[in-house]
Amino acid sequence: MPESKQAKSEGTSAPSERPDATIVNLSNTKLYILDTNILLHEPLAFMSFKENDVVVPMTVLEELDYIKDSKKDVARDARVSIRAMEDLLHDATPEQMLDGVSMHGLGAGETAPTGSLSIFADLTMPVNQQVFTSNENDNRIINVALHLQKKLAPRQVVLVTKDINMRLKAKGAGMGLVEDYRTDQLVTDIKYLSKGYHQFEGSFWEQVTSVESFTEGRDTIHTIDKRVLPEAYINEFLIDDTKQFAGIVESINNDTLEVLDLGYERLMSRRAWGISPKNIGQAMALHALLDPHIDLCVLTGPAGSGKTLLALAAALEMVIEKNMYDKIIVTRSTPEIAESIGFLPGTEEEKMAPWLAAITDSLEVLHKNDENTKGSMSYIMEKANIQFKSVNFMRGRSIQNAIVILDESQNLTASQLKTIITRCGEGTKLICGGNLAQIDSNYLSAVTSGLTYIVEKFKNFSGSATFNLDGVVRSRLAEFAEKEL
Incomplete structure (x- = not known):
């Protein structure tokens, strides 16, 4: 395990001035940014990326918060996902939540996660860092992905969404890696x-x-x-x-x-x-x-x-x-x-x-x-x-x-x-x-x-x-x- 990641998992890393300071050195692993529909499709999806790090934009948490109290059939999935993230992050300081909290120990076997989970405060992103200026939730999440792609280069940053149109918008805006969530896909065709x-x-x-x-x-x-x-x-x-x-x-x-x-x-x-x-x-x-x-x-x-x-x-x-x-x-x-x-x-x-x-x-x-x-x-x-x-x-x-x-x-x-x-x-x-x-x-x-x-x-x-x-x-x-x- 890289030294910077080991320090982060033990919670001893000093608070950084920017959310991505800790993970910028981990270019040997990927950074996955999750859309809301991924956590509604599989509430514990953030634990499915093995050694890679996961980022959940604040906009996603806002959407989960709205859905959890609705009458939609995915309300329960939203609540399960929120509780699971809270169990992991409840002892973390605000700085650690931005830097990333290690998921080591959450599972067993070869598929157990060893990367980190962090929250990105996209609601406060400066306008000059945003490709999309309209206030739609999908656009906010794409802005996060584009910002981290630029900031963490050459590290691979991947936007994961089940929304086909959002994948097209992200690619059209310059996002290099956009994927569907395929962890539970057992056949290719x-x-x-x-x-x-x-x-x-x-x-x-x-x-x-x-x-x-x-x-x-x-x-x-x-x-x-x-x-x-x-x-x-x-x-x-x-x-x-x-x-x-x-x-x-x-x-x-x-x-x-x-x-x-x-x-x-x-x-x-x-x-x-x-x-x-x-x-x-x-x-x-x-x-x-x-x-x-x-x-x-x-x-x-x-x-x-x-x-x-x-x-x-x-x-x-x-x-x-x-x-x-x-x-x-x-x-x-x-x-x-x-x-x-x-x-x-x-x-x-x-x-x-x-x-x-x-x-x-x-x-x-x-x-x-x-x-x-x-x-x-x-x-x-x-x-x-x-x-x-x-x-x-x-x-x-x-x-x-x-x-x-x-x-x-x-x-x-x-x-x-x-x-x-x-x-x-x-x-x-x-x-x-x-x-x-x-x-x-x-x-x-x-x-x-x-x-x-x-x-x-x-x-x-x-x-x-x-x-x-x-x-x-x-x-x-x-x-x-x-x-x-």
């Missing part, structure tokens, strides 16, 4: 995202040189060489082009894979609440949805691929027909929900109904052939104890023995999804559905969505399964639109 299955060219058995098979009850399990599929993960489905074989990876050893033989035709013949799969993707998803040993099912795919319909049909089958769960809780994230739900009339369920029309639409499809469709829907909603809940009210709860359907989860960050997943108690199954091509958040993309994050993080967890449903089955109109528009 959505095409590399796990699909939940592997399709072999030709016949599956042509790929296998040796196999040992044994039977447990009605199940047949094949032990094959791991070299057939070196990158296999638990609960990954295996199919082939011949439509003769379908299996699922049950366990992975050093040199072998254990594959449960599901049978292609048997998989396609599964039914739930009167519906059967229209393609092999839906068949694989339905198998996992109906498996009580799988606690988390993640369904991705385009609009019209059957995500919501399959989830609801499987939930009704397991709650009403099989009595495996007590209730169905349906929730979703909507960007404006926190501010608009309070103005809607009725109970929480009635307030949520407009946002969860996809569920009621699917319920209507499942009972469209009944003599009295609306009567059947009302009966089933009461029988299955279907509850519509706002995602904001999921915090602090412990949900037991229920099926939770989380719709439109592509709009959630990794930390927001973690909050919901950790609410699931004993005997609860969580079904997350989302279309990564329809992200409404201003600061999320397909590769940074929390849905993408959990697909990759949970793919080796034996209690989870993921599926990418790539066939549009809603109608030929929807299929054509998905391909051509």
Whole structure:
């Protein structure tokens, strides 16, 4: 560790006349300036830059202060971030807060931070040091980045923001290094995202040189060489082009894979609440949805691929027909929900109904052939104890023995999804559905969505399964639109 940094971490460095005096000698590390949206996306993001130093402009603290008392769904994230920074800085003098307080000891392992966190008093910057003279918050933060870039040269100074337009403005104003926050990005392109299955060219058995098979009850399990599929993960489905074989990876050893033989035709013949799969993707998803040993099912795919319909049909089958769960809780994230739900009339369920029309639409499809469709829907909603809940009210709860359907989860960050997943108690199954091509958040993309994050993080967890449903089955109109528009 450089001598100047060691002195700073011990709190023995003398107060300097300028905020950047201490860090100017650390040209072997970078200085990251964080925008507000980074701390709302990941409240502890300032701890994610390892040996590099982090600067939080005063304008960012002002924005966090405004948001923490608002009704927005990110208010909690703002409070968490503020408390975490206060825990680190509460014993620091004003001079030390400007110079930087070491984050050494805040974490463990190779990713633990060893750099410093400092506050930059940008509200008092002289006008002659500002590139942007308008008083917009984004412009203030860019001014800080440009000032430190000039002052600390040749040290690398990086502005980190999830706002695409702010990145363009900063680059246009002369900022050399502007980045998105990618610490929680596990794939570089959505095409590399796990699909939940592997399709072999030709016949599956042509790929296998040796196999040992044994039977447990009605199940047949094949032990094959791991070299057939070196990158296999638990609960990954295996199919082939011949439509003769379908299996699922049950366990992975050093040199072998254990594959449960599901049978292609048997998989396609599964039914739930009167519906059967229209393609092999839906068949694989339905198998996992109906498996009580799988606690988390993640369904991705385009609009019209059957995500919501399959989830609801499987939930009704397991709650009403099989009595495996007590209730169905349906929730979703909507960007404006926190501010608009309070103005809607009725109970929480009635307030949520407009946002969860996809569920009621699917319920209507499942009972469209009944003599009295609306009567059947009302009966089933009461029988299955279907509850519509706002995602904001999921915090602090412990949900037991229920099926939770989380719709439109592509709009959630990794930390927001973690909050919901950790609410699931004993005997609860969580079904997350989302279309990564329809992200409404201003600061999320397909590769940074929390849905993408959990697909990759949970793919080796034996209690989870993921599926990418790539066939549009809603109608030929929807299929054509998905391909051509």
